[in-house]
Amino acid sequence: MNVTEISQIAAMSVPEKIVFLEDLWDSIAANDQTVPVPESHVRELDRRLARHTSNPGSLLSLQELQQKIASRT
Numbered sequence: 001m002n003v004t005e006i007s008q009i010a011a012m013s014v015p016e017k018i019v020f021l022e023d024l025w026d027s028i029a030a031n032d033q034t035v036p037v038p039e040s041h042v043r044e045l046d047r048r049l050a051r052h053t054s055n056p057g058s059l060l061s062l063q064e065l066q067q068k069i070a071s072r073t
Helices: 014-029 039-054 062-072
Strands: none
Touching: none
């Protein structure tokens, strides 16, 4: 299905589409049991949690992360 196939959505302004998308996402998130989580994602989250648990001081602060990102450009 394509957005252009639904005339009501296609006729919306960009701000209206953003609000619609937020509402749609909220309706999906409200019933998150229906969205399967791939096993690879579960393993990655477990790996990251174990890394943090073993060395909690190794994470970057928000400011450090922003500086690191800014230095890439």
